[in-house]
Amino acid sequence: MSTPHPPPQGLTTEDQQQFRDAAAPAGRLIGIDGGTKTLGLALSDVRRTIASPLETIRRTKFTADATRLFSLVAEHGVTGLVLGLPRNLDGTEGPRAQATRALARNLNKLSPLPVLLWDERLTTAEAERMLIGADQTRKRRAEVIDKLAATIILQSALDRINRPV
Template sequence: MTAAPPTVTTDASAFAAAAPAGRLAGLDIGTKTIGIATSTVDRAFVTPLAALARSRPSADLAALATRLAEEQVTGIVIGLPINLDGSEGSRARSVRAQARNIALACGLPVLLWDERWSTAAVTRDMLEADMSRARRARAVDKLAAAWILEGACQRLARLEASGTGR
């Protein structure tokens, strides 16, 4: 008998039930890079970590699985690019497929998190900080991953405080 595949869900409560306590990773999956952020073990703080340059899907999965194992994460939050009207287009379908592959490769539960405003929010913050275009280009993906993970960690903390999580 084979084990059930890891959970891939948009439901924070289901994710909380599937993800053991510990560090989470946040991913912002782009066509050229994958932004990575991690939380502290108590999920109170989030840190932008890296932007993994994309190559081949199998190489991307292997590099990601290795990096997340090194970081000892217990669950993954992946930004889901939903359209402004709430519908899902081809990018969202692609990210859903990649999320399933990442969950299987890493053996970890995945929470798909609405990322509609992540890039815009971090870009606005970087512009306000007067970052150069080159520095913004290098930082945007890992900062977007941190923004995504921060929102999910806040939601998970509210669930735990209300007694509906874990």
């Protein structure tokens, strides 16, 4: 009698080269701005040059959140995840960063997709400034801030990943 094999686990890294090596060479990436109430999502094009807002998942239970995320992964042919790591301005990590690392570990248990942790300092503030500059109402800003922050996270990662070494 054979024992069932656990699903293949993904890799979590902050190293761009290690992420590039682990991710399939072609395919979209999803950027994630992981907040306590929502997961803002952004999607890259297949050439991994442009990030666009995708969706905001209202967080309920991890299983439900992960099910929605991985249905989008399957739908869009995603080959890697870029998860914003909320460090403090001085570079230290607080409770939100630890919660983000826990989220990455939990995603790794469910999927072989590599996860790149990306320094997201000030991305939400940048997204807020962009929305105010675009004269968006407070209500509209609240609706789109998380997926716009995810777009900024993903775009900065794409720009760095695609830079010649």
